[in-house]
Amino acid sequence: MKPVIALVGRPNVGKSTLxxxxxxxxxxxxxxxxxxxxxxxxGNGKLGDHEYIVIDTGGFExxxxxxxxxxxxxQTRQAVAEADVVIFVVDARAGVSxxxxxxxxxxxxxxKPTLLTANKAEGMIEGGQFTDFYELGLGxxxxxxxxxxxxxxxxxxxxxxxx
Ligand code: GDP
Ligand code: MG
Numbered sequence: 077m078k079p080v081i082a083l084v085g086r087p088n089v090g091k092s093t094l095x096x097x098x099x100x101x102x103x104x105x106x107x108x109x110x111x112x113x114x115x116x117x118x119g120n121g122k123l124g125d126h127e128y129i130v131i132d133t134g135g136f137e138x139x140x141x142x143x144x145x146x147x148x149x150x151q152t153r154q155a156v157a158e159a160d161v162v163i164f165v166v167d168a169r170a171g172v173s174x175x176x177x178x179x180x181x182x183x184x185x186x187x188k189p190t191l192l193t194a195n196k197a198e199g200m201i202e203g204g205q206f207t208d209f210y211e212l213g214l215g216x217x218x219x220x221x222x223x224x225x226x227x228x229x230x231x232x233x234x235x236x237x238x239x
Contacts, residue, residue: 082159168194189238
């Protein structure tokens with residue numbers, strides 16, 4: 077069985093861009109689940125010697141009570157349940173948000189292996205200061221740039237090392 081990696085984070089941090097980087101093709105397998113507003117997207121990936129499955133998710137609001145956000149939270153929870161490891165994506169440029177704290181709290185409680193990743197870090201990776209993200213209580217943060225394809229090998233290596 078290939079390991080399953082779920083990409084989780086608030087909207088607009090670059091999860092789908094990362095998904096496209098980590099999967100060879102852009103035509104992800106789309107899984108339809110009755111009643112869900114947004115589908116989860118599955119893709120096959122291979123980087124170096126590693127083969128894996130990636131699940132993209134919509135933006136996650138753990139305490140969303142209604143509407144589309146509730147559905148997105150539900151499908152994200154399902155994706156996380158299916159995953160062997162979670163990549164929690166935050167925005168290196170925007171810094172820590174209250175939504176990030178909510179998601180971090182959920183992931184800490186869950187106890188599933190989680191790698192904290194600060195995306196959009198192009199031009200910041202060398203000597204960048206990412207220590208603010210330590211307050212999320214998930215340990216080290218790995219800076220990457222999905223848009224520029226920086227840090228991808230390390231991201232996959234470190235994620236799969238958590239297994
Ligand atoms: P999602 O909502 O988390 O899936 O985020 P998207 O993948 O849709 O990306 C949201 C926005 O961030 C888009 O405008 C992307 O082009 C931009 N983005 C994604 N990755 C990067 C990155 O590495 N660097 C920069 N500067 N922008 C990025
Ligand atoms: Mg997306």
